[in-house]
Amino acid sequence: MGIVVCVKAVYDPEEVRVHKRTMTLLIEGLHLKLNPLDKYAVEAALKLKEKWKTSVTALSIGPEEAEDVLRRTLAMGVNKAYLVTDESIKDHDPFLTAYLLSKAIKKLGDFDLVVCGEKSIDWENRQVGPQIAAFLQIPLLHRVDNIELGNGKVRVREVFDGEALWVESPLPAAITIIKGGNKPRFPSPWNISKAYRKMRVEKWGLKDLGLSREELKAKTVTKVRRQFIFERKRETKLMVEEAEAASDKLISHLNKLLEEI
Amino acid sequence: MILVFEFSLSKELEFFREVVREFAEEEIAPIADRIDLEERVPMNLVKKMCEMGLMGVPVPEKYGGAGLGEMGYAVLLEELGRVSNSIATTVGAHTGLVLNPLWIFGTEEQKEKYLVPLARGEKIGAFALTEPNAGSDAASIQTRAVKEGDSYVLNGTKIFTTNGGIADVILVFAVTDPALGARGGVTCFIVEKGFPGFKVGVEERKLGIRGSSTAELTFSNCMVPKENVLGQVGYGFIVALTTLDGGRGTLSAGALGGAQSILEEMVKFVKFRDATGNKISDRQMVQWLIADTAMEVEAARYMVYHTVSLIEKYYTTLASGKRVSRVFREKLSRKTAIAKAYVSEVASRAVERGLQLFGATGYIEGLGIERAYRDSIIGEIYEGTNEIQRWIIARDILERGLD
Numbered sequence: 001m002g003i004v005v006c007v008k009a010v011y012d013p014e015e016v017r018v019h020k021r022t023m024t025l026l027i028e029g030l031h032l033k034l035n036p037l038d039k040y041a042v043e044a045a046l047k048l049k050e051k052w053k054t055s056v057t058a059l060s061i062g063p064e065e066a067e068d069v070l071r072r073t074l075a076m077g078v079n080k081a082y083l084v085t086d087e088s089i090k091d092h093d094p095f096l097t098a099y100l101l102s103k104a105i106k107k108l109g110d111f112d113l114v115v116c117g118e119k120s121i122d123w124e125n126r127q128v129g130p131q132i133a134a135f136l137q138i139p140l141l142h143r144v145d146n147i148e149l150g151n152g153k154v155r156v157r158e159v160f161d162g163e164a165l166w167v168e169s170p171l172p173a174a175i176t177i178i179k180g181g182n183k184p185r186f187p188s189p190w191n192i193s194k195a196y197r198k199m200r201v202e203k204w205g206l207k208d209l210g211l212s213r214e215e216l217k218a219k220t221v222t223k224v225r226r227q228f229i230f231e232r233k234r235e236t237k238l239m240v241e242e243a244e245a246a247s248d249k250l251i252s253h254l255n256k257l258l259e260e261i
Numbered sequence: 262m263i264l265v266f267e268f269s270l271s272k273e274l275e276f277f278r279e280v281v282r283e284f285a286e287e288e289i290a291p292i293a294d295r296i297d298l299e300e301r302v303p304m305n306l307v308k309k310m311c312e313m314g315l316m317g318v319p320v321p322e323k324y325g326g327a328g329l330g331e332m333g334y335a336v337l338l339e340e341l342g343r344v345s346n347s348i349a350t351t352v353g354a355h356t357g358l359v360l361n362p363l364w365i366f367g368t369e370e371q372k373e374k375y376l377v378p379l380a381r382g383e384k385i386g387a388f389a390l391t392e393p394n395a396g397s398d399a400a401s402i403q404t405r406a407v408k409e410g411d412s413y414v415l416n417g418t419k420i421f422t423t424n425g426g427i428a429d430v431i432l433v434f435a436v437t438d439p440a441l442g443a444r445g446g447v448t449c450f451i452v453e454k455g456f457p458g459f460k461v462g463v464e465e466r467k468l469g470i471r472g473s474s475t476a477e478l479t480f481s482n483c484m485v486p487k488e489n490v491l492g493q494v495g496y497g498f499i500v501a502l503t504t505l506d507g508g509r510g511t512l513s514a515g516a517l518g519g520a521q522s523i524l525e526e527m528v529k530f531v532k533f534r535d536a537t538g539n540k541i542s543d544r545q546m547v548q549w550l551i552a553d554t555a556m557e558v559e560a561a562r563y564m565v566y567h568t569v570s571l572i573e574k575y576y577t578t579l580a581s582g583k584r585v586s587r588v589f590r591e592k593l594s595r596k597t598a599i600a601k602a603y604v605s606e607v608a609s610r611a612v613e614r615g616l617q618l619f620g621a622t623g624y625i626e627g628l629g630i631e632r633a634y635r636d637s638i639i640g641e642i643y644e645g646t647n648e649i650q651r652w653i654i655a656r657d658i659l660e661r662g663l664d
């Protein structure tokens with residue numbers, strides 16, 4: 001029995017400022033933090049660990065400094081931590097991230113559950129969890145706030161638009177976590193010093209995953225067309241026509257807006 | 262003059278700060294006013310803090326602590342002081358005034374028996390030096406300890422003991438040889454609350470830090486086994502001064518937290534409050550109050566952590582059984598006196614400005630400003646009044662020179 005939690009080191013959007021002209025993020029002097037929802041994911045995994053005597057491994061892809069964030073998961077009670085870090089992995093879009101994570105998870109060996117936060121606070125793409133499930137070809141349990149294990153199965157509560165649904169799945173499975181029942185624990189100072197002084201964060205490069213730079217390129221599918229600061233504007237447009245004509249008009253209007261992006 | 266400065270906290274301590282801040286914001290800040298109103302130590306909260314490991318932060322792992330040193334302890338006090346000086350004081354007396362002397366002066370048996378459970382948060386400690394006739398002039402204490410067989414018999418009264426009402430273990434200073442007085446005639450004893458003849462007397466009602474216990478302790482033929490002498494017989498003043506020399510330095514981190522929180526509140530308030538047609542933050546007069554406070558808080562923060570890094574060096578050296586040069590000790594004593602007096606006054610000035618700025622909103626109960634006003638003043642009194650600190654500073658400068 002083993003649980004892998006995928007966590008991301010992020011900058012806090014509240015602290016990051018954006019350069020208005022170049023659209024680059026001004027992150028000098030800021031520290032990477034553990035993505036808030038990933039804290040809930042770690043907590044969910046730790047609860048399972050305590051109840052079902054399994055082991056929890058934290059896994060992240062990111063720059064060298066992300067090591068600190070993995071130490072924070074160790075302080076919370078995770079057994080082992082791995083960081084995939086490589087000069088050539090700079091900008092990883094969700095697709096590549098999920099691909100690399102699934103490669104790393106396979107390399108870790110047998111597992112029963114992969115647990116992720118539903119989204120990261122920086123880009124909010126919400127794609128990595130589902131894509132990991134696809135790459136690993138295992139069931140996806142999405143937007144979960146409650147997990148139970150037993151008889152080789154997992155039962156979870158999925159929440160959509162305030163409606164909750166209990167779902168059962170065979171193992172292994174992937175789970176994305178939302179806020180709710182898993183309020184992250186406060187790591188004790190005892191565990192903090194243990195995590196920082198006595199425990200290791202294992203680091204893997206591209207080679208360790210058996211990948212080449214070309215493959216990285218091939219797995220990067222996101223194209224950034226333009227970056228801009230979103231200004232919340234409310235606009236009312238009345239289309240007073242027959243329903244069909246109105247919907248055509250609406251579609252072409254939306255397409256125009258899309259092109260402006 | 263040699264200046265050696267290294268000011269960054271380790272990643273470990275930065276994380277620790279984040280954790281304590283979250284804990285303080287979630288668990289303490291919402292009830293800080295209630296703690297003050299109820300005028301007693303919030304034992305549920307204290308229990309939570311004990312379980313979480315916040316009661317043994319500086320002590321090495323070997324003795325039940327987290328091993329985060331004096332720097333870690335200062336981070337803790339700053340964050341606690343930011344939300345409640347009552348709580349910072351309770352933790353401060355336990356940690357700075359009890360754990361540290363046990364760690365530095367205790368025998369292995371004493372550490373096993375007392376330091377470990379205290380650092381694990383299974384027990385609470387208090388430090389009883391002050392008496393009705395001995396405040397600033399601690400050398401005039403009259404509590405007497407007379408040897409009888411394998412025990413000492415203690416008689417006397419201690420007052421103003423922080424944690425007095427909740428402590429399981431109390432360090433008590435008593436005269437073993439009246440002829441020698443402070444120079445070899447005072448001894449420190451480890452007293453358990455269950456020892457016969459020990460009693461907790463009145464709990465003081467106070468201007469501020471009302472959620473901390475300040476109690477009178479009485480000893481009438483209180484029997485203390487001789488193994489419970491901390492340090493050596495006649496060593497009491499060395500134990501007390503070593504403790505206070507460091508303790509008042511780290512304690513200033515609590516005052517720093519208090520000043521920081523007022524500054525934060527001031528900034529929030531002036532940006533939002535309109536008066537006479539403008540945001541009050543548009544007024545230069547108001548901006549200067551903020552600038553002055555920011556300048557002092559900045560200076561205080563560097564002073565605190567610089568001083569605490571020296572205390573850490575001092576205590577780890579002593580605890581490892583090595584000697585510390587007299588020059589270093591005197592320099593440390595001056596520096597901690599400077600930090601204690603300066604930072605406590607920065608906190609008081611900050612809150613005075615804050616109160617004026619907030620107007621009636623700050624004067625009434627509920628926003629924490631009037632509480633902070635009452636809570637900040639104690640920093641200028643306990644662990645040696647600021648007059649005594651100035652005396653230490655000036656004496657050292659005049660005797661040893663400025664460097």
Ligand SMILES: Cc1cc2nc3c(=O)[nH]c(=O)nc-3n(C[C@H](O)[C@H](O)[C@H](O)COP(=O)(O)OP(=O)(O)OC[C@H]3O[C@@H](n4cnc5c(N)ncnc54)[C@H](O)[C@@H]3O)c2cc1C
Nearest residue numbers: 388389390391396397398421422423475643644645646648
């Ligand atoms: C809330 C609280 C908690 C406390 N906790 C503890 C504790 O845990 N353990 C403990 O042992 N004690 C504790 N104390 C006692 C505290 O340390 C003393 O109150 C303090 O040292 C001052 O002593 P005093 O009150 O007797 O004032 P006094 O010594 O009587 O001083 C009165 C005034 O004279 C001034 N003065 C005295 N001597 C000089 C001098 N030589 N030069 C110039 N001015 C001088 C003082 O600065 C002060 O302004 C606590 C006190 C309070 C209020």
